[in-house]
Amino acid sequence: NKPAPPRRKLDIGKDNELKIYKKMLSEKSIDLEAYIRKVMPLFNxxxxxxxxxxxxxxxxxxxxxxxxxxxxxxxxxx
Known part of the structure; x- marks a missing residue:
């Protein structure tokens, strides 16, 4: 029942972009297709x-x- 170790941040810029796109998606500023198109290159x-x-x-x-x-x-x- 030990908590998970903290996640290592490899690229703060990517983390910020993910937060921005996630917020835009939740506010319905962008649709799911645009979200996927913008976020997928961050993981490649x-x-x-x-x-x-x-x-x-x-x-x-x-x-x-x-x-x-x-x-x-x-x-x-x-």
Whole structure:
């Protein structure tokens, strides 16, 4: 029945950001999706962050290609 040891604070900036986003969520200033999008990167390690960044960049590139395809098909109709 011993209390848990105090949590080590590795990054005070992250702790403050978490508190801010949690408060915004509780006040309904942001929705759950925005909260998750803002908080998840705070927990990613550098290796995972690089992987996620590459995946996100490839998604953006594929979206750009889709837009280009749609633009060219619109031009053909004219």
């Amino acid at each position: 390690s550098d290796k995972r962050k690089k992987t996620l960044t590459k995946a996100h960049e490839s998604e953006l590139e594929s979206e750009d290609e889709d837009v280009d395809i749609m633009d060219s098909s619109d031009e053909e109709e004219l």
